[in-house]
Amino acid sequence: MRLQFYNTLAHQKEEFVPLRPNQVGMYTCGPTVYDYPSIGNMRAYVFADTLRRVLEFNGYKVKMVMNITDVGHLESDGDEGEDKMALTAQRERKSPWEIARFYANVFLQDMERLNIKKPSVLAWATEHIAEMIAMVQELLERGYAYETSDGIYFDISKYPEYGRLAGQKLEDRLAGARVEVNEEKRHPADFALWKKAPKEHIMQWPSPWGMGYPGWHIECSAMGRKYLGDLFDIHTGGADHIPVHHENEIAQTAACTGQPAARYWMHNEFLLIDGGKMSKSLGNVYTISDLMERGFEPLSYRYFCHNAHYRRQLNFTWAALEAAQKGLLSLRRLVQGSAKQPTGAGAAERAASFREDFLAAINDDLNLPKAIAVLWEASKANLGRELYELAREWDQVLALDLCTGAVEEDGPLAREDLPPEVRALVEERDAARAEKNWTKSDALRQQLQEMGYVVKDTPQGTEIKRA
Ligand SMILES: [Zn+2]
Incomplete structure (x- = not known):
């Protein structure tokens, strides 16, 4: 091309x-x-x-x-x-x-x-x-x-x-x-x-x-x-x-x-900080180590850079980096989650068309924002394992550790999202705790653990997460 x-x-x-x-x-x-x-x-x-x-x-x-x-x-x-x-x-x-x-x-x-x-x-x-x-x-x-x-x-x-x-x-x-x-x-x-x-x-x-x-x-x-x-x-x-x-x-x-x-x-082009120039006197000359000290992964910065064309000025704010890190982690989660999925019906044909779009974007004067948009589109297209294959190929260009990097931590699951048999056990355990029957509640926690759910009791109530 x-x-x-x-x-x-x-x-x-x-x-x-x-x-x-x-x-x-x-x-x-x-x-x-x-x-x-x-x-x-x-x-x-x-x-x-x-x-x-x-x-x-x-x-x-x-x-x-x-x-x-x-x-x-x-x-x-x-x-x-x-x-x-x-x-x-x-x-x-x-x-x-x-x-x-x-x-x-x-x-x-x-x-x-x-x-x-x-x-x-x-x-x-x-x-x-x-x-x-x-x-x-x-x-x-x-x-x-x-x-x-x-x-x-x-x-x-x-x-x-x-x-x-x-x-x-x-x-x-x-x-x-x-x-x-x-x-x-x-x-x-x-x-x-x-x-x-x-x-x-x-x-x-x-x-x-x-x-x-x-x-x-x-x-x-x-x-x-x-x-x-x-x-x-x-x-x-x-x-x-x-x-x-x-x-x-x-x-x-x-x-x-x-x-x-x-x-x-x-x-x-330049990187701006909070809309202005980076300067020692303003104390806003940040390094990669500074980002890491604030809990950011260095590759979040790389992802942040990919979201602007290289010939345009890019404005750095902590909020924008936060959003970039969130985006990167959820992308990785979608990609890595697709590794064990079956290939969806018609997925190979759709993947081929995404491949064309990705190549057209990067070959057009390195249009990385467009390439990232193609990746997002593909991640929502029910491709199953094909998504993992695409991400592996494209990461040769993006270099974001899409297939191997850390993913966002799971948030607690809402009760109505739990499968009925799991939900029944959780409710049974709630009842046991209310009766202060700790032996029974511990046994139920064990049973849930074996089914792949982590139970955590917090002051706000019981949280259920996927293991
Ligand atoms: Zn030179």
Whole structure:
């Protein structure tokens, strides 16, 4: 079936055609590991993982590369500000290497909790300094870069297509740039490929330009190229990366190869918190661990993400997460309850039609809200065991542990819902309790237990649940 994605570079939905048959090369911008990843950060990785799973569901073999930025980069997307890794290292009185290792492990654990598959290649920036230096050299030799007293810069005026991804003209970009403090830069929007390090700078490496450290953007270009080649299929990241980080990545790679690194550039929108921005000062930067402390299962967050299209902003509230968890648990209960049921009459034909609807939804630019709606429809269609089979297939994309995860706890059963013979025993037991005949009431409890019912005496009366 046709697979279509919204390609930010083309500013429209396009049919997906891979460079090589049956194979997809994909790069995802990973985290800078100097702090706990927020649930907003994790939305980007749920999206990238879902994309990978959709490709695999369609029969593609996916090579997925993700970077871990374990070298400090600067406070802003530009070249000013302080090194975030250095700031945390100072605050926590640890070496930047320890900081990076610690927060990278937290990130990898959160990925696992969200059923995000491990990338085929996890590329640590500090292990690819040589590749970055080589690419900076190549850019200098090709005349796209120049040296100043504090580093090597990319000359964006040499790359007329700069701004294509964000749909911004180069002249506007140049005119709109902030007043520049660095007078050696040829254009205000030129960005650093390599920075020369002052002695006290915390992480630095030898280079042809003395001791220094790489700019953030060159990391992704160098590592993407190393593992996926001059041109690969898909590059993903958050929408905030479009105007600077990804524009710069494209410029760097294209200046070396003549190709915009990837054919399809895909971006997920932000997560809002209570309708606003997530920020440290508002104290609303939640992590997956925060959700767990409040009694939520991490996969409830994944289910919550599936209920909005990745290109739309998604508003997080605790009430919405509560509703998501409830929904997920009841879905699982329906699915798991169907495992031992016989297949309903005509169920196979109806399941086939649900299969088509599900595939059409995910292949239409990852329309997960629609796919979830199809799952709900199927769960109410009396398919019997066919529902279990569908859920098992679809969970390869949804990754919600539909067939194995915890289900909601049974509520007490109303007396009128009990089978007559069970109801008769319960009433007999009520009478025995009223007469304080504990021997008889205990024997009846035992008898009910053997029939698959749990009896619990509460101040509000006797509750009957299925065992
Ligand atoms: Zn990147």
